[in-house]
Amino acid sequence: MDMQISQAFVGARIFDGDAFRDKVALLVSQDRVHAVVPERDLTEHDPVTRLDGGMLVPGFIDAQVNGYAGKMLNAAPTVGTATAMASSLRAMGTTAILPTMMTDSPSAMRAAVRAVTGAAMKDACIVGMHLEGPHLWPARRGIHPGKYIRPVEDADIDYYIEARESLGVLMITVAGEQITPGQVRELTAGGVVVSLGHTDCDFTTAMTLFDAGATGVSHLFNAMSGFSHRAPGAVGAALEHPSVWCSIIADGHHVLPPAMRIAHRAKRGEGRLFLITDAMSLAGSAEESFMLHGTEIRKHAGDFCSRLLMPDGTLAGSDLEMLTAIRCTLLNMETGLTEALRMATSYPARFLGLKDRGYLRPGHRADFLHLTDTLHIAGVWTGGRKICTGQDEPDSRRPAHRIM
Incomplete structure (x- = not known):
C-alpha cells in the first residue's frame, strides 16, 4: 500500500456520502481521504485502526446554527463565540458549520461578519456564514426584531x-418581497447563496426569484406562505422548482411528521431536502432560558428535544443537534438511513458548493465519525485527527433506533 497512508480504518461499514460500502477500508493521508478500498488490498505493513462494527460516516454539515452550548452569535458577535460553537459541535459530529447571525443592528451584523471571517481562518470547521436577515418580511419575522x-x-x-470573498461561503436568507430578480442575479453572480425565507410572497414571485438564481428555501414550511390548491405559496414553489434546495428542521416541533413525509415525496429533483438545526445557545446547555433582544426564551419539554418558546408561544429556534435530527428523520420521515445521512452530509455540501466536504472521497477532508448501530457516537475525527472518543448513550427521551 502507498507509503503516504497515515491510517487505514477497518471493521465498520463505510457510508461515503452516497451509499454504504461493506468490507472496505478508509485510507487517510494526513488531513485528507486517500481512498476507500477493499480490505483485502491492505498489507501487514499498513497502519490499521480496527473498529468494532458500526459505521464510518462523513462529518455532519449545518448551514443554520445560531448558537450552541451557551454561546450565541447575536449575543456576542466575536471570534471567540464562533470558535467555541465550532468546538462544541465537533464533539457532536458536526464538522462544518455556517454560524448564523439573525437580524440585528447594522453594526452588530457587520461585527458578526468580521468575527466569523476571523474565526474561519482559525478553525476549519467554520466554512462560511449565514445571514438570516435583515431583509425579511415583517409579517413573517418570527423572533426577529422588526425595527431592523x-x-x-x-x-x-x-x-x-x-x-463572500473573505468568508468562502456566504448564505443569506431574504424575503421574496424584499429583493428583486436583478439583485438575486447580481448576488449569485458574485457567489452568494441566496435562500428565500421569512416571506409571504406568492408562488409566482418565488418561482421568478428561483429562476433568477435563488437556490434555497430556509426552514421549509416555517415562517413562509403555505400551500393551498389555488395559492401554492412559497411552500408550493419550493417543492415544485427542480433546482431549489429546501432545509428543514427535524425536531418534531417545527414540522409535524406528515408534512415532513409529504415534503420528501413531493420535492422535485433528487436530493433537494436537507437538515439544519437552527440551534440556539440553549442547545447543548443545561440552561433553561436566555434573553434575545429583551425577550426571554425558555425550554419546554419535548420528545426528541425541548421546544424553545417565547412567552407568546412562538417557536424560537431549536434545542437540536444534527444526530438528533437524523434520529427524528428516521422515525418520522421514513427515508431510511442512507437518505437521512445524505440529508446531513452530502446534500448540504452540494447546496453550499463545498467541494471537499460531505463525502468520504479521495481529496476530501478527513472529517468523519464512527457511529454505533444505535446511532451513538463512538469517535470523531477532523482533518484525520481523533478529537472525540465517544459519548454516553442518548438520553432516554431521545430514542435510539437500531438501523442495521
Missing part, C-alpha cells in the same frame, strides 16, 4: 459579495 428589517439595497449587494 428592511429591503435589500444596492450597497448591500456590494457588501455581501465582498464579504
Whole structure:
C-alpha cells in the first residue's frame, strides 16, 4: 500500500456520502481521504485502526446554527463565540458549520461578519456564514426584531459579495418581497447563496426569484406562505422548482411528521431536502432560558428535544443537534438511513458548493465519525485527527433506533 497512508480504518461499514460500502477500508493521508478500498488490498505493513462494527460516516454539515452550548452569535458577535460553537459541535459530529447571525443592528451584523471571517481562518470547521436577515418580511419575522428589517439595497449587494470573498461561503436568507430578480442575479453572480425565507410572497414571485438564481428555501414550511390548491405559496414553489434546495428542521416541533413525509415525496429533483438545526445557545446547555433582544426564551419539554418558546408561544429556534435530527428523520420521515445521512452530509455540501466536504472521497477532508448501530457516537475525527472518543448513550427521551 502507498507509503503516504497515515491510517487505514477497518471493521465498520463505510457510508461515503452516497451509499454504504461493506468490507472496505478508509485510507487517510494526513488531513485528507486517500481512498476507500477493499480490505483485502491492505498489507501487514499498513497502519490499521480496527473498529468494532458500526459505521464510518462523513462529518455532519449545518448551514443554520445560531448558537450552541451557551454561546450565541447575536449575543456576542466575536471570534471567540464562533470558535467555541465550532468546538462544541465537533464533539457532536458536526464538522462544518455556517454560524448564523439573525437580524440585528447594522453594526452588530457587520461585527458578526468580521468575527466569523476571523474565526474561519482559525478553525476549519467554520466554512462560511449565514445571514438570516435583515431583509425579511415583517409579517413573517418570527423572533426577529422588526425595527431592523428592511429591503435589500444596492450597497448591500456590494457588501455581501465582498464579504463572500473573505468568508468562502456566504448564505443569506431574504424575503421574496424584499429583493428583486436583478439583485438575486447580481448576488449569485458574485457567489452568494441566496435562500428565500421569512416571506409571504406568492408562488409566482418565488418561482421568478428561483429562476433568477435563488437556490434555497430556509426552514421549509416555517415562517413562509403555505400551500393551498389555488395559492401554492412559497411552500408550493419550493417543492415544485427542480433546482431549489429546501432545509428543514427535524425536531418534531417545527414540522409535524406528515408534512415532513409529504415534503420528501413531493420535492422535485433528487436530493433537494436537507437538515439544519437552527440551534440556539440553549442547545447543548443545561440552561433553561436566555434573553434575545429583551425577550426571554425558555425550554419546554419535548420528545426528541425541548421546544424553545417565547412567552407568546412562538417557536424560537431549536434545542437540536444534527444526530438528533437524523434520529427524528428516521422515525418520522421514513427515508431510511442512507437518505437521512445524505440529508446531513452530502446534500448540504452540494447546496453550499463545498467541494471537499460531505463525502468520504479521495481529496476530501478527513472529517468523519464512527457511529454505533444505535446511532451513538463512538469517535470523531477532523482533518484525520481523533478529537472525540465517544459519548454516553442518548438520553432516554431521545430514542435510539437500531438501523442495521
